[in-house]
Amino acid sequence: MKSYNRDFQRYVLLNLINAFGPISRTKLMEMSGFRLATVGEIAKELLDEGLAVEAGLSAHSTGRRRPTVDLNRRAICAVGISIAHNRATAVLARLDGTIVREEVCQGDPGCGPDALTELIARCVERLLADVGDMHMVGIGIGDPLVDPAGYQKGSPISANYRHFNDWVHLRLNPMLEARFGLPVRTLSAVTLPALVERQYGTAKGSDNFICVELSNGIGTSIYCNGTPISGAHGVAGELGHTVVDLNARELCYCGKAGCVETGASFPELARSIAAAIERGASTSLGHGDLSPQALRKALEAGDSLCRHYVDRAARLAGTAIANAVNLLNPERIVLYGYMLELGGFYLDRLGEAIRSQTLELSRDYEICTSPELESRIPLGAAAEMFTQFLHSDEYRWVYSMLKEGSTP
Ligand SMILES: [Zn+2]
Numbered sequence: 001m002k003s004y005n006r007d008f009q010r011y012v013l014l015n016l017i018n019a020f021g022p023i024s025r026t027k028l029m030e031m032s033g034f035r036l037a038t039v040g041e042i043a044k045e046l047l048d049e050g051l052a053v054e055a056g057l058s059a060h061s062t063g064r065r066r067p068t069v070d071l072n073r074r075a076i077c078a079v080g081i082s083i084a085h086n087r088a089t090a091v092l093a094r095l096d097g098t099i100v101r102e103e104v105c106q107g108d109p110g111c112g113p114d115a116l117t118e119l120i121a122r123c124v125e126r127l128l129a130d131v132g133d134m135h136m137v138g139i140g141i142g143d144p145l146v147d148p149a150g151y152q153k154g155s156p157i158s159a160n161y162r163h164f165n166d167w168v169h170l171r172l173n174p175m176l177e178a179r180f181g182l183p184v185r186t187l188s189a190v191t192l193p194a195l196v197e198r199q200y201g202t203a204k205g206s207d208n209f210i211c212v213e214l215s216n217g218i219g220t221s222i223y224c225n226g227t228p229i230s231g232a233h234g235v236a237g238e239l240g241h242t243v244v245d246l247n248a249r250e251l252c253y254c255g256k257a258g259c260v261e262t263g264a265s266f267p268e269l270a271r272s273i274a275a276a277i278e279r280g281a282s283t284s285l286g287h288g289d290l291s292p293q294a295l296r297k298a299l300e301a302g303d304s305l306c307r308h309y310v311d312r313a314a315r316l317a318g319t320a321i322a323n324a325v326n327l328l329n330p331e332r333i334v335l336y337g338y339m340l341e342l343g344g345f346y347l348d349r350l351g352e353a354i355r356s357q358t359l360e361l362s363r364d365y366e367i368c369t370s371p372e373l374e375s376r377i378p379l380g381a382a383a384e385m386f387t388q389f390l391h392s393d394e395y396r397w398v399y400s401m402l403k404e405g406s407t408p
Pocket of ligand 1: 085252254255
């Protein structure tokens, strides 16, 4: 039987190799404080299990060049599942972030939890057929904000919000665990964008950042003080439904007036422009095409109607984002979603609105874009399985050495 101490040593080394690999055994000894013999034994164990690989000689040491080991990132894999409106997207992903295979399944509206559970299980089955000799660490499921098994089109937003969805926790999760004999973990879907971005994106290793979705809706995924935030009922980050216009009379679909989303989401922006054209406003926009690409062209050509409405949408979204910045003090704001396709005019106005409304104290942040994020959301659930497999949360001090510049 392995001792607690041996497990501790194994995970320290696994996380050191993950953070600093390729790394020599001598360097691992120095960084961990373990005996060289212990490091050698555990490294051999990891190599034998296929979790680590020999990775050539160290290149930069001032002394002798030594053989290094690295994590076998292409051989460690997990399944990540994201569910929205009867549609589930599941990916088989490697620890290095590559997606081996993606499966999408779509249930009929109101198909019920049993049918949806079975559809998802079949998706997972197809993905697992591709695992081959890779080391599969488990299945992560993003618990959806809206109940896909009982979605009622046209009903008030509150009727469709079902956090946390019982069927995901009580049916899907145990069924996958029993059928495939793998660890299965359910996590709040609102955290998935932040989890992907922290492991693989522009916020890599950051402990304080927000991802802001700019598309059909406006929402955030929050990572604060090293923790993904989902809130008491799993609906944290609903930035789109924060009120920024006290004079607004038009109701948002959530039932309130003055929500950011009523002026700043893409469908609302396109609707405002269409209404202005209907009223006879002059514009260079062609008839019918109000796609982000068409708007971008008009913005670049200096179309004043288009500029007016896009400027308004950017200022509304910027106000809400600035409020979030004042509240959370992130070091990074990652923008994603198809509204990025509106281009430089939109992003400049958005950036100005954010910067002009954040406290000087919290102004030390970067704004960046992550155009791929939207399509990589299921990868967030797989990323969480890797974190769990490596027990990375318990060994954060290893990763904090990365920030302190203590590189091998
Ligand atoms: Zn609202």
